Each structure stands twice: as structure tokens, then as C-alpha cells.
Amino acid sequence: EVQLMQSGAEVKKPGATVKISCQVSGYSFTDYHMHWVRQAPGNGLEWMGLVDPENGETMYAERFQDRVTITAVTSTDTAYMELSGLTSEDTALYFCTTGPQLVPFYWGQGTLVTVSS
Amino acid sequence: AIQMTQSPSSLSVSVGDRVTITCRASQGIRNDLGWYQQKPGKAPKLLIYPASSLQSGVPSRFSGSGSGTEFTLTISSLQPDDVATYYCLQDHNYPYSFGPGTKLEIK
Numbered sequence: 001e002v003q004l005m006q007s008g009a010e011v012k013k014p015g016a017t018v019k020i021s022c023q024v025s026g027y028s029f030t031d032y033h034m035h036w037v038r039q040a041p042g043n044g045l046e047w048m049g050l051v052d053p054e055n056g057e058t059m060y061a062e063r064f065q066d067r068v069t070i071t072a073v074t075s076t077d078t079a080y081m082e083l084s085g086l087t088s089e090d091t092a093l094y095f096c097t098t099g100p101q102l103v104p105f106y107w108g109q110g111t112l113v114t115v116s117s
Numbered sequence: 118a119i120q121m122t123q124s125p126s127s128l129s130v131s132v133g134d135r136v137t138i139t140c141r142a143s144q145g146i147r148n149d150l151g152w153y154q155q156k157p158g159k160a161p162k163l164l165i166y167p168a169s170s171l172q173s174g175v176p177s178r179f180s181g182s183g184s185g186t187e188f189t190l191t192i193s194s195l196q197p198d199d200v201a202t203y204y205c206l207q208d209h210n211y212p213y214s215f216g217p218g219t220k221l222e223i224k
Contacts, residue, residue, distance in 0.1 A: 035213070044218040045153070045161065045204050061212040062118055095160060102208045103151040107160035 002026035004096050004108035011114045017084040020111045022096030029077040030054040032098045036070055036081045039110075040092040048094075051079060086115045119143050119207055123216035129224045136192040138203055138219045140183075146209035148184045153204045155218075161204065165190065197223060 007021040022034065036048040049060035053072035060068055069082040079096055091114050099105025120143040130136055140150065148168035153161040163172050165181035168188060178193045192199055200223055205216040 037215075044202075045155070045206075045215045047206070047213040047215060049212070059211040061214075097160075099163075101166055102149075103163065103166050103206055103213075104161075105163050110160065 121216040140205035149209035
């Protein structure tokens with residue numbers, strides 16, 4: 001059974017950096033791209049970027065290009081998403097998601113990031 | 118970047134009704150499109166990808182069609198369990214992009 005286990009909720013102050021982890025099991029970590037998607041309260045889904053765990057190559061959405069870093073550590077089957085320069089607009093539920101097709105299929109449980117002074 | 122739009126943004130329909138949701142891309146994306154269903158408090162579920170291929174285990178009342186810039190998700194006979202928000206996602210080019218969503222409610 002494929003499982004994606006994300007780290008716990010975070011509360012950060014404006015200007016801070018958050019780093020969320022996503023540890024996978026049930027498949028070979030390097031077989032599928034790992035995407036990150038976020039959802040602000042009451043809002044829609046927003047694709048942030050992805051990493052290819054096989055070679056570490058990344059692609060990011062333009063609006064996050066300067067603030068986001070997505071990495072993959074194959075020794076622990078864990079992906080990370082780091083977002084810097086947090087503002088209240090970054091308050092959201094962050095998902096890691098992957099799958100054998102080019103679009104996300106398996107999803108983590110989500111990590112709530114709250115940005116508040 | 119490719120922009121995705123959806124219509125309508127919300128709709129209220131009766132059980133048994135036929136439902137049609139449209140997704141449009143700002144440029145041609147062939148059939149590189151997926152449809153997701155998201156229920157409150159849950160992660161999205163992939164229903165259809167690419168464009169018209171039903172994912173395993175998804176009820177046959179769901180279907181997808183279209184290519185290029187216009188796509189349609191159809192529910193042939195709405196069931197109470199279908200209350201959710203539906204999103205399209207293009208994977209034709211990076212960055213991927215979701216549509217803004219269509220919230221489906223029971224009348």
C-alpha cells in the first residue's frame with residue numbers, strides 16, 4: 001500500500017521559513033515525481049512544484065520560484081518542501097502527492113501551515 | 118504559463134440529474150488533462166486522466182471528453198455521494214495548473 005506521511009502542523013511568524021517533510025512507503029521512491037500542492041482556507045488547489053527523486057531535478061510554479069525549494073533524500077525516501085519569506089497569504093494546507101502517471105494520484109494527509117504574528 | 122478556467126463555479130442540482138462541468142485552457146493542451154474530486158477535509162481524488170480515461174474504481178457515471186482547449190466532465194446521474202468540488206489539472210506544460218474549481222451541491 002502506497003503511503004505518504006507528512007510532518008505535523010506548523011505555526012510561523014511572517015518572514016520565517018517552513019520546511020515540511022513527506023516520507024513515502026509502499027513503492028520505490030525514485031519511480032515517481034513528487035509534487036507539492038497547497039490549498040488556502042476556502043480556496044482552490046495550487047500546484048507549487050515537483051522534484052524527480054531519481055536525479056533531484058525540480059520544476060516550480062513561477063509565483064513560488066524565488067521562495068520555494070523542493071528536495072528529495074533517497075536514503076530516507078523523504079521529500080521536503082521549504083518555503084521562505086512567509087506571509088499570511090501562505091497560510092494553507094500543504095500536500096505532497098505522487099503517482100505512476102504524470103499527474104498526482106496518491107496524496108499525503110496534508111500539513112497545515114499557519115502564518116501569524 | 119497555461120491558465121485554466123472552469124464553468125460554472127458552482128451549481129446546485131437534483132439527485133439523478135445530468136451534470137456537465139467545463140474546463141478551458143488558455144492554449145492547446147492536446148488531451149493532457151485530469152479531473153479531480155475533492156470532498157471537504159479530504160485530499161483530492163483523481164477521476165479521469167488523460168481527458169477521457171476513467172481511473173480504475175471510479176463509477177461509470179463519470180466521463181470526460183475534449184481535447185485542445187475545451188474539456189468536459191459529465192456525471193450522467195448525480196448521486197448524493199458526488200457532492201464535492203471538482204478541479205481540472207493540465208500537465209501539458211510546466212508549471213502544471215489547476216482550474217479554480219466547481220462546487221457541486223444537491224438541490
